[in-house]
Amino acid sequence: MVLGGGPLGAIIGRYPSSSAAAGDDEQGDPGPGGGVIRHDRKCRDWPFLVLFAAFWVAMIVNSSFGFNQGNPLRLTYGLDYKGNICGSRHADPDLYQLDVRYWVNPNQVYQSGLKTSHIELPDAKTICLMECPLPAEDGLNFVCDYPEGDIRLSVDDWIDRDYDYFEYLTPDMRNSSLQLQGPCYPVIFPSVNVYWSCQFIARASNASLKHWKDMGGVTIDENMLIDRTIHDAINSKSAVMKRYVADIGKSWPVLILCGGLLPLFLSMIWLLMIRFFVAGMSWITVVVFNALVVSVTMFFYIKAGWIGHDPLTVVIGESDPYVSIGGREINHLHAASVLMTVIMILAFLTSIAIARRIMKATSVLK
Template sequence: MEGCCGKVSSPEERRPKPWTVDRKCTDLPCLVVFIVFLFILIFISAFALVYGNPLRLVNGYDSFGNTCGTTNEILGNLSYSGMDMTDHPYVFYFDMTDLYHSLRICVKECPGERLDSLQDILSFYNETGSLLCRYDYNSYYVHPDSSLNITIPLTSPLGPCPPPPIYASSPVLNRCVPKRAQGVSADIIYNLYGYLNSIHPLQQIISDLYSSWREILGLVFFSVGEPCPSNLYTIIVISFIMVYLIYVLTALVAWIFMATVSIAAIVLTSLLWWTYGSIKAELDITPPVEILVEMAENETAFLTLAILSTIATVILVLVMIVLRRRVALVVHLFWEASACLRDVPLLFIQPLWTFLTLLLFFLYWTAVMIALSTANHAQKEDVMREIHNAPSNLSHSILRTMDSGETSVLDEATALQKEFSLMKFVDPLWIQYFWWFHVLALIWISEFILACQQMVIAGTVAQWYFYRDKGGVRCMVCRATRRLVVYHLGSVALGSFVITLFKLPRLFLAWLKRQLKKQEGLCIVEWALKCCHGCFYCLEKFIKYLNHNAYTVIALEGVDFCPAARTAFGTLASNALQVAAINSVGDFILFLGKVTVTAVTGLVALLIMKGDSQLHYYAVPLVVTCLFAYFIAHCVFSVYEMVIDTLFLCFCEDYNTNDGTDGREFHSPQTLFRFMTIDAPDSLQQERHNHNTKSPGNRETRRLDPSVM
């Protein structure tokens, strides 16, 4: 494979003769690496789905490994594991002063009133059916024979029943949390909320994504019924509506997008400020000891989002004011793109396949990530209840049952020194490496799917440009897809991996910046990290744009990715000002369309998720929904974006290679040729009209006149 850097070939050496030469498989080693990567991902996914349990993260679990609110499987020979907890959705702690080491059980209902004795606990059980004692409570007897001089601890942090008093509580994050009332010590409240706040934020975020997946799916894909009664339109439908407006109302589309995005951005910004104000007002009236970290972080998150949205709205409005005079340029570009789409309407369906593929991959990736975050290692711990004043010659204990009133004799080892095993879940360090690999898979495979779409569109548009007058417009999309699958998957894998390489340093810099925030006096380092982050962002954008055009060259000439990227770079560099004009106006209008879809989706998502009390950081599902919305809208709008970029590159190749003479006729549509050379020098005026002035011997590589901007 040739290097990515080198001398750009002259037009004479590489006249575009697409589909007339024998093609070969391009960048085959990269395809092999990508296939190996997929096999490793499949292994990690199988591991996560086998050993993970997302409900354990959302619902909580007891001390015996049972997940509350669902059925469970037996864990080895552990007692009381594998129980059906479908009717026991809440976690109850025996010792509120030491939640980390307290015995936990799943209960049907949290105690709604204070229980001061064992008899009160039993009365609560008789009334509600919610037993607050250990699961083996009914298997032995609770009243010792009065002749025995022993003390059997029937209420203790290890059971069989919790030590009174038991405070009135209510479910918080599926855990029974004491209500703020007289008699509840501040230490208990502080310890309890401190324990809830100690749950890893990543686990809470993943729990939110798992809890709100229906809403996210409904906002992204289809209108949902019960969870989302407003019957939301899908992002894909909204995106196609915007594309259809471009197709039908080409002359007005720029103004429509400008007005829509301005209104949507202003409304979204106002709603974010209103949400921040409501959260802050709620925190102001909440006692400090009852404030969850997630509540405070929600306030910070929405304040940040509101500020960023305000800044973005102001910038968008100012940019639209500056670019309003260049709408005519956009109209001409979209006219030609619409002509191509009119001849090849199947291009409109291409984003739908990309969307469905991305949706399936996102669902798969999210499910595996949730399962991977709960693929903990189960660790067994044996404990023994401590029996006080037990005589050495005691052989049996006579106890009376609470259920039948009968008398039974139990062995001292099982009754007085009851030994049982507890279960705790430990996070192995190597699981975290799986997480990072899974994040890498998200970036690379997503970029690979998008790159496949770009390659198909580039191949279709390039064929339309050069062969539309020769009856070669039939099945163009099918032909381009076949060439991609048979010849160019390796090039697509390499191009998407190059983008991934520029994304990973940005992720690392973001993580490093977060770590440095814990230190003081490192302002210069943080500033340097921000500069590096911005540089990588700009490089990533440049590489993405170069990749688009490299795929066009690959479709035209069938070369490897690096030579194609070099060729595309040389062509774009020779027409830098014209490229800047197209990107500054045309791509900005398309960006406004993406922002419109994202803003509308974000508005609806915020209204739905704000009222969901089961979410910890509902700002996170909101951001995820908006990211999905923008990503999917990008797939749809990239049709026009890719068509415009491909047409421009094809025109440059055509304009630099041909001169309008016999055998070297221009392939450009006359309207596009007139527009792109509208202010060309006088020597090219006749060529602009009839495509036939210059002689082959005097032909030279020409740059488009930048005054078209």
Template sequence: MCAGDCCCCDQPDSSEKARLTNSSENRGCTDIPVLLIFILFWAGMIYIAVFSVSHGDAFRLVYGYDSFGNTCDEDNADKAMENVSLTGLNHKGKPYVFFLDIRKPLETTMLCVTKCPDIEIDNINGVQEFAIKEGSNLCRYDVPIDKITDDANKDKCPQVFPVWKSDDLLFRCVPSKLTVLGDKLAVLFEFLNKSDTFQKALSDLYASWKEMILLCLLALVFAIIMVLLIRFMASIIVYVILGVAIVASLAGTGFLWWTYADIVSDLNDDIMHKIPLLDIEVRAKTAFLVYSIIASVLTVILLLIILVMRKRVGLVVALFYEAGDCLSAVPLLLVQPLWTFLLLMAFFFYWVIILAYLSTSEIREYNNVTGHIDYTEHETVSYFWWYHLIGLIWTSEFIIACQQLVVSGTVATWYFSRNRNDLSCTICKSMKMMIFYHLGSVAFGAFVITLVKLPRMILMYIHKKLKSSAGSNKCAEYCLKCCICCLCCLEKCLKFLNQNAYTVVAINGTSFCTSARKAFFTIISNALRVAAINSVGDFILFLGKIGVTAATGAVGIVWFKTKSELHFYAVPVLLVCVFAYFVAHCFLSVYEMVIDALLLCFVADVDDNDGTDGRPYYASDKLRKYIEETSTELNLLTRKDKTEETEPAQI
């Protein structure tokens, strides 16, 4: 039976340990009120979508519209306004917007035309000749081609000559020579027209698409090799990274002090020879002294951290091996980011389309002065904007959280299984568990991130506006930056806590608040272990991503340099590198999530078992060996300061 477990102060019950062996035993629906709120929220999102599609026209943003409320390249019969001429016209085959006076684009009449003028027109007769020859009338729709030169239609046709030769830019007729509109735009267009940079870049992509596909496949191979290296050679890689970090920090600090000493020596020589000192030399001495001190402090901190964590590095190595075993048993975990990415792209596509319709959900009004149709914002649309933005953040975080809970549930099911060879379709079971029991907890965690991210985005917008305004208050800018920085740090911390909370949800089946509380106390009680994982482990995985990207880019550079027909081979190399990093991130980010989930499973295993015949560990032989070697120290750390009310290290 589903229970609306949403309390933040629930006490552990006696059946928690039993849940480790059976993920469905005594498991109920969690955070039902939040799930109901999320469903109601999406009902509002659907209402906004229906309202936007019924009142808006997204094609106005693409093809533009004329001054009479007609969308170009579209039949506007349903948009006709009573007692208003030139509305509701069929503009199929007229995709371009032409401005009667391009120098006043916001005030002049806009028309939908078949073709932008491809020649310079010097007089009204030229307008008529162009209309006859090209079939594109540059006058108002109520002016027939044979009446263009009549004096009665002078105000309905271009009055300022010449009418410049134009190119279509986003379906708008923009003069090829933009000197009259500003030097910067003219320089930009001149550069694009002369160099054809974009055309050459596109031709390079077309000429090298086969090689790019092969390089993407090579990136996939490199990513798999990196996963195998981390799995089978974790101990070597971890200690190599630590050694490189120590040597690099010591060498960098020594070089800075050597540079500072060299500058001081040169200044002393100048003083001895009574050579006047330059101000820049004195500043360089001070700067290198500051750099050297900072580097020394950071190096000492790094060495102390490594010294303190030296016994925890073994846990990193053991969990790397354990994560490799888990991924070998459930290889479909590696493609979870792909499904998440596809879901996010589908949602973003939907969100952008509705946003386009929402932005054009305006009220049309006839302007008696200009004779044009003006658009005014609907009174409720401003509220819909905020609602739609919150929907973007909350739903995006919900989709990401679903992946985290599925991965955590899969890892927990695999870890807490006595006979792992008999497991089948572990991911399916984890997805079923999430859908039937814990969608409310996922929605709750995503909402917590939304509560932090939305204010940060608002402050960033205010800061941008304040910075661009003249005479801005520097003190206010500084305060806004501090608030943005604090919210960003809080968001990072909450995301890390949420990910661990989802693991506890998967293990124990408790609500989000209860799971987050337990995850928090577990992290605090095992701070050194968590620090070892998140400093050494994550750093190694990041270097793995960079390694895959660099290797793929190096092969691409060597290969593309042999193709003499390419103009800018850096463009296909850059795209290949972006894809390579994405592929490596898909593989290694799952590795990172698996390791974080295994850490909590490992702590729960140590707390609830002691390795005896009656209470054997769930860990594999490799991880069990590490547990046996450090069991006394680990138990002291995880069982420290227990009270009857709380057990900080117990899950």
């Protein structure tokens, strides 16, 4: 065994040090690269190398599967009871422009919200529509399943009829529909489009409910649980994260432009201004920075609804102004507005604190 000296101390092993391999000079000092092992250098951690290679192979396989089988629309739109993505051209039937997911059976929604129930909301029957249906003012509307089988209607005709072909049903189909077993279901509760899913408003239409009972329909639960169950599903942490990822995917051109090309262009202008206006650039930088901070803060205030009349809302499209629906994204926006307020105040105070130093530095630059 050879004991050699290295930059981190003694090197103990069966390999000679560089001084032994290359020889010392006449004064006994090691030559260049002293203390470095020069012979038989090789990988000595094969298990970890194999594990690392397996990790990369798994990543490549997983990424390939995602690119080939995945669909980014899953991050934004829901699924119908057939497993089709709402709004997909490749669904059966073609669901292009049918972007909104609608739960047709309110009793299934209610039961899925019960703690003692074995039914989950994803198990409740859903179909894809162009917009959320509303109850009739003096009658009863139906939302029927996709036209197929004995129903001789095209999808376009089904849409033009507001998804209602109850009058074409056979007696057996009508009895099945009155038991909430399809193919047609009553529209008893109003609903609004919340992130491409129809959020029930637990405020049943008395006229529609009366017509339903007169027709011999089964009892429909009117509990607030119908509203809260869908809201909790739409507002879950995983659903919010999916929407954030989807937003990033949709905004990549803006990110490239505003996060890459525009800063590069502005930085070149900034360098040119330093070249020709070096004395005033310190103050220009401070003023522009504070103006940008104030602008971003005011933008957050507007979207949070604290200023103006253009707040960010979870409802897509028009809705009843008396219906207020919150969401995690709104809470996140309020928190970001408060954070930007703190940053704005700190920016102002910092600018005031360094004003005298900037004046001294400017006199030197002149």
